[in-house]
Amino acid sequence: DGGITQSPKYLFRKEGQNVTLSCEQNLNHDAMYWYRQDPGQGLRLIYYSQIVNDFQKGDIAEGYSVSREKKESFPLTVTSAQKNPTAFYLCASKTGQGVLYEQFFGPGTRLTVL
Amino acid sequence: GDSVTQMEGPVTLSEEAFLTINCTYTATGYPSLFWYVQYPGEGLQLLLKATKADDKGSNKGFEATYRKETTSFHLEKGSVQVSDSAVYFCALSYNAGNMLTFGGGTRLMVKP
Numbered sequence: 001d002g003g004i005t006q007s008p009k010y011l012f013r014k015e016g017q018n019v020t021l022s023c024e025q026n027l028n029h030d031a032m033y034w035y036r037q038d039p040g041q042g043l044r045l046i047y048y049s050q051i052v053n054d055f056q057k058g059d060i061a062e063g064y065s066v067s068r069e070k071k072e073s074f075p076l077t078v079t080s081a082q083k084n085p086t087a088f089y090l091c092a093s094k095t096g097q098g099v100l101y102e103q104f105f106g107p108g109t110r111l112t113v114l
Numbered sequence: 115g116d117s118v119t120q121m122e123g124p125v126t127l128s129e130e131a132f133l134t135i136n137c138t139y140t141a142t143g144y145p146s147l148f149w150y151v152q153y154p155g156e157g158l159q160l161l162l163k164a165t166k167a168d169d170k171g172s173n174k175g176f177e178a179t180y181r182k183e184t185t186s187f188h189l190e191k192g193s194v195q196v197s198d199s200a201v202y203f204c205a206l207s208y209n210a211g212n213m214l215t216f217g218g219g220t221r222l223m224v225k226p
Contacts, residue, residue: 004157006157031212040122040218040219041218042118042203042216042217042218042219043158043203043214043216044216045213045214048212048213050212058213090157090158092157092158094212102160103160103214105157105158105159106157107155107156107157108155108156108157
């Protein structure tokens with residue numbers, strides 16, 4: 001089955017530690033995205049990548065970093081510089097430009113920083 | 115900048131009731147409009163979309179019409195089911211781009 005895998009589903013970390021969230025897709029999509037979801041605030045774009053070895057900051061990139069070494073993978077690192085990292089993180093992917101092409105979402109990772 | 119505003123939830127309805135979730139947008143151009151649905155503990159799924167003014171998107175009994183004059187894209191369903199309980203997000207994007215701008219989401223709870 002084609003789809004987007006995010007792991008783990010729940011993640012707990014101590015304050016001050018960096019943590020990396022995994023996102024893998026086998027849909028052969030060129031573009032991949034990371035969103036953060038907080039209660040009542042909808043989704044906000046953290047980073048996106050349209051091709052391998054290239055990525056751009058979204059609206060709330062501070063305190064996060066990404067890499068895109070392979071087409072299938074787009075890991076997100078939440079660094080200790082992120083002031084309020086506890087949130088639900090969603091990865092998405094898309095093939096092609098424009099609204100004719102749908103963004104597909106993964107199941108999400110809920111990060112809790114203790 | 116562009117923005118999407120949705121009615122605050124939760125919206126609580128009895129089964130078979132009529133549903134309306136309001137969505138209005140502010141945009142500098144002529145965006146396409148979307149409704150996404152998020153079931154508990156899951157990611158988002160595209161429910162329907164409309165790419166130009168007066169278009170109607172429809173899927174699974176849900177409908178929304180792109181109203182340019184009122185900058186709205188309200189979601190409607192004639193008879194909701196318990197299985198429709200979820201969070202619904204309105205969003206916009208431009209044809210030439212890849213970015214989605216989301217509203218805050220509206221939680222729907224349907225009671226049997």
